[in-house]
Amino acid sequence: SAVISQKPSRDICQRGTSLTIQCQVDSQVTMMFWYRQQPGQSLTLIATANQGSEATYESGFVIDKFPISRPNLTFSTLTVSNMSPEDSSIYLCSVLQGFDEAFFGQGTRLTVV
Amino acid sequence: TQLLEQSPQFLSIQEGENLTVYCNSSSVFSSLQWYRQEPGEGPVLLVTVVTGGEVKKLKRLTFQFGDARKDSSLHITAAQPGDTGLYLCAGGDYKLSFGAGTTVTVRA
Numbered sequence: 732s733a734v735i736s737q738k739p740s741r742d743i744c745q746r747g748t749s750l751t752i753q754c755q756v757d758s759q760v761t762m763m764f765w766y767r768q769q770p771g772q773s774l775t776l777i778a779t780a781n782q783g784s785e786a787t788y789e790s791g792f793v794i795d796k797f798p799i800s801r802p803n804l805t806f807s808t809l810t811v812s813n814m815s816p817e818d819s820s821i822y823l824c825s826v827l828q829g830f831d832e833a834f835f836g837q838g839t840r841l842t843v844v
Numbered sequence: 845t846q847l848l849e850q851s852p853q854f855l856s857i858q859e860g861e862n863l864t865v866y867c868n869s870s871s872v873f874s875s876l877q878w879y880r881q882e883p884g885e886g887p888v889l890l891v892t893v894v895t896g897g898e899v900k901k902l903k904r905l906t907f908q909f910g911d912a913r914k915d916s917s918l919h920i921t922a923a924q925p926g927d928t929g930l931y932l933c934a935g936g937d938y939k940l941s942f943g944a945g946t947t948v949t950v951r952a
Contacts, residue, residue, distance in 0.1 A: 735886075762938065771930060774887070774942045823886050830937045831875050835886030 733758055733826050737836030744814055744843050751810045752839045754824035759804035764825040765797070768838070774823065780807045814843045846871040848933055850943035857923055858951050865918045865946045867933035874937065876916045878907055881930040881945075890918075923950045 734757040744750050754763065762781055766774040777797055778786040786799040800808045811818050822839045849868045857863055867876065875894045879887035891900050893909035893916060900907045904927075906919040920927055928950050933943040 732889075737886075740884075764939075771945070771947055773932060773944045776939065779939065825886075827938065831935070831940065832877060832889055832892055833879075833887070833934065833940055834889065837884070838886050840884070 732828060733760065733834045735824060735826065735834060735836040737824055737839060739839055740837060741840040742842070744841065746815050746843055748814055749810055749812045750814065750841060751808050752822055752824070754807045754809070754836055756805045756826055760826040761804070762827065763801065763807045764827075764833070765799065765807075765809045766823040766825060768821040768823060770821065777809070777822075811841065814841075816843045819843045846873065846936055846941045848935060848941055848943035850931075850933055850946050852946060853944065854947050854949075856949040856951065859924060860922050863920050863923055863948065865931050865933075865948070866915070867917065867943050868915045869935070870914065872913050873935035874913070876909060876913075876933055876935045877940075878916070878918055879932045879934065881932065882928075887930075887932055920948075923948075925950045925952045 736755045738753050764779055765777040767777055768774045776789050777792045778788040780786045780799045780801040782801045782804050796812055798810045819842050824836045825833045851866045855863055875892050877892045878890045881887040891907045896911045896913045898909045904921045908917045931946045934940045
């Protein structure tokens with residue numbers, strides 16, 4: 732199983748600012764996934780990040796709001812831009828073992844005030 | 845997108861009682877996974893079921909995959925406070941779909 736380190740674990744940010752979340756994996760992986768989760772609720776996929784190409788965004792998520800970098804096979808960042816209180820959520824990065832078993836970082840709890 | 849419906853949404857039981865969580869879909873899945881998430885942590889994979897009719901046991905947890913591979917259940921026997929958490933089912937290839945989750949609270 733992959734070990735994923737995600738940081739920061741939590742942050743409180745002012746509206747209008749941006750926050751970059753980092754995700755480091757202990758092994759090389761082709762795809763990394765970024766999710767958003769409201770506390771106590773399910774996960775919504777934001778985008779899939781492949782090394783060497785632009786991220787693929789899900790419906791309702793755009794690159795200008797959630798730019799993603801994937802500089803190598805073990806690292807990715809997600810930026811939440813121009814934040815508003817509606818962006819308050821838990822953000823999770825994930826990788827797959829095989830094609831269906833997901834491993835997650837511990838999450839970033841973001842509060843926008 | 846393949847939709848997964850979980851029920852119930854919330855479960856609160858006394859220590860020692862049994863509970864069952866359900867995960868249903870109108871779509872056929874090649875496999876389904878169950879995850880448990882505790883506050884402040886990411887979801888942790890509990891099990892993957894692959895074969896229709898399959899039953900897997902993990903200590904006091906029993907997982908079943910429906911014959912038609914459209915549904916699954918998680919049964920916990922003699923629940924303990926350590927079983928408290930958000931239980932999520934998921935399915936799909938590469939791009940997973942997650943159920944809405946079941947929040948389980950086991951009272952001591």
